[in-house]
Amino acid sequence: MNVEPLLVYISEYVTLTEDEKTFLKSHLTSRKYLKGQYILQQGDVSKTECFIISGCTKMFFVDDDGQEHIINFSIKNWWTSDLGSFISQTPSNFNVQCLEDTEIIQFHFNTIEMLFEKIPKLERVFRKIIEKALVASQNRIVRNFSMSAKERYLVFKQSYPEIEQRIPQYMVASYLGITKEFLSKIKSQISLEH
């Protein structure tokens, strides 16, 4: 199990002893998915929090009209899961699907509270992760309220240049909350400006 990137990630927040690392490792599992496979499906309960070692995923939901809306993308050294479903162990409204072959490390619901008891520092790590996710989510609301689609696209481009290269444009449009046709128009507008 390629757990090293996760340990490096954790070490940015807290310092674990060798014993703690060993104990932690013994309660994690790793998993590989192929492009197109689902890590989580709408209606299922999320049993794991996933740290991404390599690859790329999207989290999305399908609305009543059958339209797909992308909540976020995740790449290496970031997390993915429907936290709401995980916390409350209720059916998720979201899907997590791999956009590339993807390797993840899983924290399991039925051991995570025990891990927090044994290694309280881990609770700190998770608190900080969730804080960061909340800030990101709130910033997204701010952007959706105060910026035009074009401005949001430019922010996305600047914030996640690596991601834009790796995914089809219609998914960027879905993430931005606009149609692929309109994103196409925005891009041609931008190219005319230069």
Next chain:
Amino acid sequence: MNVEPLLVYISEYVTLTEDEKTFLKSHLTSRKYLKGQYILQQGDVSKTECFIISGCTKMFFVDDDGQEHIINFSIKNWWTSDLGSFISQTPSNFNVQCLEDTEIIQFHFNTIEMLFEKIPKLERVFRKIIEKALVASQNRIVRNFSMSAKERYLVFKQSYPEIEQRIPQYMVASYLGITKEFLSKIKSQISLEH
């Protein structure tokens, strides 16, 4: 200091000993604000996390065009603060203003990590609070992406009936991300349906 509601709130997540309660209390402060006063102003660093004992607040930002956008309302037994500013101790983009005379209890940035060290259970409480806030924030994004303004208004009405009674309608519009004129139209439409 009327700390009881906060202790009741905490007791829904963890059980504190009498000693822990006493220690906690000794590091909290309470404060009263009049209607219209600011708890936090755009540009200032948020030094506190605020638990509301009574009253009502709005968190909002002012965009480049001078337009006000309301992120959320808070009433008794809920929290308010710009978590991003608090976590990173950087200037906030948000304002928190009292819509009624409001009493709060404050956790201070310079003692909160120490509180977590001394009473690790508190870290759990905060993790859960932030989790709930994240879920709420994500649900808001989902609604903004997949629902019309009318549907969002109906959800707001149903979710926070107490709040709708207490605040002017133009603030509801701002929260929903629409103009007051359009909310007015929506309401007259709805009243025609019945």
Next chain:
DNA sequence: ATTAAATGTTAATCTAGTTTAACTTTATTT
């Protein structure tokens, strides 16, 4: 190399929500 599937583009028409502006109602102050 060909074909089929997936992705991206362009343009015309349409609509949810904005803007502007004039007016009404409700609260607040004197």
Next chain:
DNA sequence: AAATAAAGTTAAACTAGATTAACATTTAAT
């Protein structure tokens, strides 16, 4: 009780972005 300010309404003209549909390009499969 009058005067003023704050909040809410209505309607016409406007715009950002959606929808539809036809076509172009790239990628993947045979």
